Amino acid sequence: xxxxxxxxxxxxLSEEAFLTINCTYTATGYPSLFWYVQYPGEGLQLLLKAxxxxxxxxxxGFEATYxxxxxxxxxxxxxxxxxxxxxxxxALSDQTGNQFYFGTGTSLTVIP
Amino acid sequence: DSGVTQTPKHLITATGQRVTxxxxxxxxxxxxxxxxxxxxxxxxxxxxYYNGExxxxxxxxxxxxxxxxxxxxxxLNLSSLELGDSALYFCASSARGGAQETQYFGPGTRLLVL
Numbered sequence: 772x773x774x775x776x777x778x779x780x781x782x783x784l785s786e787e788a789f790l791t792i793n794c795t796y797t798a799t800g801y802p803s804l805f806w807y808v809q810y811p812g813e814g815l816q817l818l819l820k821a822x823x824x825x826x827x828x829x830x831x832g833f834e835a836t837y838x839x840x841x842x843x844x845x846x847x848x849x850x851x852x853x854x855x856x857x858x859x860x861x862a863l864s865d866q867t868g869n870q871f872y873f874g875t876g877t878s879l880t881v882i883p
Numbered sequence: 884d885s886g887v888t889q890t891p892k893h894l895i896t897a898t899g900q901r902v903t904x905x906x907x908x909x910x911x912x913x914x915x916x917x918x919x920x921x922x923x924x925x926x927x928x929x930x931x932y933y934n935g936e937x938x939x940x941x942x943x944x945x946x947x948x949x950x951x952x953x954x955x956x957x958x959l960n961l962s963s964l965e966l967g968d969s970a971l972y973f974c975a976s977s978a979r980g981g982a983q984e985t986q987y988f989g990p991g992t993r994l995l996v997l
Contacts, residue, residue, distance in 0.1 A: 803983045814885060814973055814988035815926075822983040860926060868982030869939035871916070873926040 773798045777861045777874030784851055784881050792846040792877045794835075794861035804828075804837050804844040805862040809876070815860060818846075851881045886910065887989035889974050895995045901962040904992045906974030908955055912987070914938070914980030915957040917949055920991070921970040932957055933980045964996045 819828030886909035928941035932951035
């Protein structure tokens with residue numbers, strides 16, 4: 772069946788460090804892939820998405836590329852800020868749009 | 884602010900009881916989703932509605948049910964509550980429920996079953 776596996780946290784980085792959060796998926800067909808972010812006490816909000824192979828999603832300095840050959844959608848940012856401290860979720864929507872799968876979430880803390 | 888509202892914010896109840904969680908989608912969105920977020924199981928998709936009709940089911944227990952009303956708001960009913968039902972319940976909405984659409988999440992309802 773479909774699933775999403777993401778890197779376990781928590782992750783602690785110093786400000787301006789490079790961030791990678793790994794995400795791999797299992798799916799049939801052509802799913803859409805998403806990264807959502809959850810700030811403390813809030814609901815999830817979309818960070819970026821990619822809907823077909825080789826697409827790169829980007830937003831607020833974050834990037835992720837939909838790699839079908841490695842079934843991956845790793846999240847990267849070149850220089851993190853304290854305000855990036857949050858929980859990040861990798862998610863998959865199957866090609867029918869009828870099933871949605873989220874990873875377990877990776878907590879990121881950025882220290883000054 | 885995503886534009887999705889959920890009430891109540893917090894709910895404390897006892898085992899065996901029944902509760903109703905309410906969600907109003909973003910203006911213009913026709914599709915509503917319900918999710919359960921717990922420490923041991925992460926974020927799990929429960930059910931999706933589109934324009935009043937059930938469209939997709941995920942890991943929703945038989946004790947749980949939902950509906951979407953003509954004004955597009957949705958309610959999630961949880962009955963015969965167990966301790967393990969304690970979790971954060973999120974509602975999300977999207978324009979038409981398509982696979983590539985962004986889902987906009989509400990702030991959640993935190994349910995504690997004692």
